[in-house]
Amino acid sequence: MAEILVLVEHVDGEVKKVTLELLTLARSLGSPSAVWAGPGYSEAAKARLAEYGADKIYVAGAQDIADHVVAPKAELLARLVSSASPAAVLVAATAEGKEVAGRLAIKTDSGVLTDAVGLSDGLVAEQSIFGGGVNVKSKVVKGTPIVAVRPNSTAPEASAGAAAEEQVEVELSDAAKAARVVERVAQDKGARPELTEAAIVVSGGRGVGSAENFAIIEKLADALGAAVGASRAATDAGWYPHQFQVGQTGKTVSPQLYIAAGISGAIQHRAGMQTAKTIVAINKDPEAPIFELADFGIVGDLHQIVPNLTEEVQKRK
C-alpha cells in the first residue's frame, strides 16, 4: 500500500489529537507513516502513534528542528518525500502546519491544499470556503499531494499499526536556520484544550460586558471540557487575550459544538466558526444574525443563562 506521511503535532512530548485524526484519515488512503520532528519522542508517544495505525515512525529528534521557524520541518519532510516517495503528505491545518506545507510544496515542486475537511479516493480534498458558503473539491495536479487537514474533520479511531521505527538525521541548511527562536513565552490558558482542535468551544462576545465576566464563560467551558474563544469585540476591548479570537482575522474553528454567548454574529465572527457541526447561541437580541446559524438559540441574558447551564452540565456529569 502506498505510504502516506503524517507530520506529528506534539506538545511537551504528547501527541495532539489532530495527529490521531490524520493517522485515521491516512489509513483510508494507504499506509500511514508518522513523522516526528524535534525533541520529546518517547515510548509513550510511540505507543500512541502505533495505537492509531502508524505502520512506520520516522524520528528526527534533533533540538535544531524546533529552534527555527517552520523551515527545518519542511526540510525534514522534503527529504522523506524524496527517499520514501509517499502518495501524499498530511499536516494539520494549524497556522504552523500550513506554513510547513507551503514551504514543503516549493521544496518538492508539489501542489498544496489547505484547510481540507475531507479527503477521498484519488486524493480529492473537500474544502469549505468563503466562511462556509461554498464547498469545493480540489486536487493537486503536480508533484506529491500535500494536504493540510482541518482539526475535527475526522473522528479518530484506534487500529494497531506496526510502528517500525527509523531514526532520521537531518543536516539543516543555513536558510532553514535563518530565523531563530530566542525565547518561548507561554501565556496562561490552564488545562483547556487548544482552541483550533477542541471538540467543543465556548465563546464570549460584546455581551459578556467585562474581562471579569469572562469567568462565567470559562466555567461553562471547563464544565464541558471545552476551549474558550472570544469575538473580536471582546479581544479588542481587552477582555480576553488576542490569541483566542475566533473570526476572519483570528482563528478558524470547526468544532463539534460551538456555543456563542453574547455574540451578535457579524461576518467577521461567522467566517471563523460557521463550519461548526452544532451551534448554540445565547443573545438578548432576538434579531442577532447568530440565530440564523444556531441549531439551538436562547433569547435572554447570558449572565443568567450561562451560569444556569453550567450548573445543569455539572449536575448531569
Added chain:
Amino acid sequence: MNIVVCVKQVPDTATERKLNAKDNTLDRDAADGVINELCEYAVEEALKIKEAHGGEVTVLTMGPAKATDTIRKALAMGADKAVHLVDDALHGSDALSTSYALAQTLKKIGFDLVILGSESTDARTGVLAAMLAERLGAPQLTLARKVEIDGSSITIERLTDYGFDRVQASLPAVVSVVEKINEPRYPSFKGIMAAKKKPVQTLGIADAEIDAAQVGLSGAWSEVADFAVAPPRAAGTIVKDEGDGGAKAAEFLASKKFI
C-alpha cells in the same frame, strides 16, 4: 531601508462571494473589490518602520486592472510608490504560482524587508509569506504581533497557540503580521490627493521574468475540480429565556450527547 508591502485586492466579505462556473476561479465581478483587511495592518507596520528607521515603502500587488483601487488605498495611507503586476496570463494562479510570480518581481525590484498580512479573506491559505521566504531564501518571521528592528537585526513576537515566540533574524527578511500588531491609519484628504501623483509601475510577466508555464490556471500546481454553494443551515429552535434557558440548553446538549 527598502520595504515592500505585498497587498491583495479581495472581494468584500460583506457581499456575496462567488466562484466562476466557467473555470472555477474567483468571480471578481460578483462582489466589490477591497483591500484585504490584514494587508492594511501590513501597510501600517511598513509605514511605522519607515518613520522610525527611514527608507521607502513600495506597495506590490498582483491582480487585475481594477486592483489599482487597492494600490491607491495603500498609497493614500502613506506608501511612496507601487508596483502592479498585471497580466492575463496570471489569471487563475494558485498559491504556488502566486508566490513564484511575486518572488520573481521582488527579486527584480529588490527589498530589505517584505511585509504581508498573515492571510487573505478570500483564499485564507495562510501560506504565502512562508512560500516567499522559501523562494527568496530569506528568514521567515511570520504571524508577528510585534516587530522590532535594530540595525540589520530584526526581532518579532510570533503568535503561537501557547502564547508567543520571540524570533530573531538578519535582514533581508519576510514578515507577516496579525491584526493585533497595530491600528491602521485612515488616509487623510491630503494623503488621498497625494496618492494620485505617486508613481505606479505596471509590470507584465515578461517584465518580471516570469515563466508563463508556472502561472495561471494551466501552470497551477492544484485545481478546483468542482464546487457547490453550501446548502443553508436548517432553521434551528429558538426559545425565549423564562428563567429556564439554561435548563433548556442543557436538554438540547444532552439530546445531542454532548453531556
